[in-house]
Amino acid sequence: MADHITVLTTTDSREAAEELARSAVEARLAACAQVDGPITSVYRWEGAVRTDQEWRVLYKLPAAGYAELEAHIRAVHSYDTPEIIAADIVHGSAAYLAWIDQETAAR
Numbered sequence: 001m002a003d004h005i006t007v008l009t010t011t012d013s014r015e016a017a018e019e020l021a022r023s024a025v026e027a028r029l030a031a032c033a034q035v036d037g038p039i040t041s042v043y044r045w046e047g048a049v050r051t052d053q054e055w056r057v058l059y060k061l062p063a064a065g066y067a068e069l070e071a072h073i074r075a076v077h078s079y080d081t082p083e084i085i086a087a088d089i090v091h092g093s094a095a096y097l098a099w100i101d102q103e104t105a106a107r
Contacts, residue, residue: 002088004097005063010054010083017055029069030059031103
């Protein structure tokens with residue numbers, strides 16, 4: 001397992017995405033959260049294929065903080081089953097990774 005990860009979620013509005021991003025950074029669960037969109041998501045839900053506009057939130061954090069961030073996303077997200085996917089940061093600038101650690105250490 002890597003020392004640092006990114007975590008991805010999506011939501012249905014820019015405002016909701018910005019709140020998900022801001023609340024996690026304010027709580028020091030992530031050093032940074034980027035919002036982008038709108039994106040088009042095509043998925044199967046409740047037996048039907050749907051197409052919706054969503055906004056993506058990408059968090060950067062130490063891998064050890066995943067469980068806390070997942071719990072936070074679940075607590076504030078409006079979706080019944082939010083997308084929460086983590087990926088290892090395999091390589092990164094030492095200075096940037098140190099900054100991630102510094103910004104999330106004060107919890």
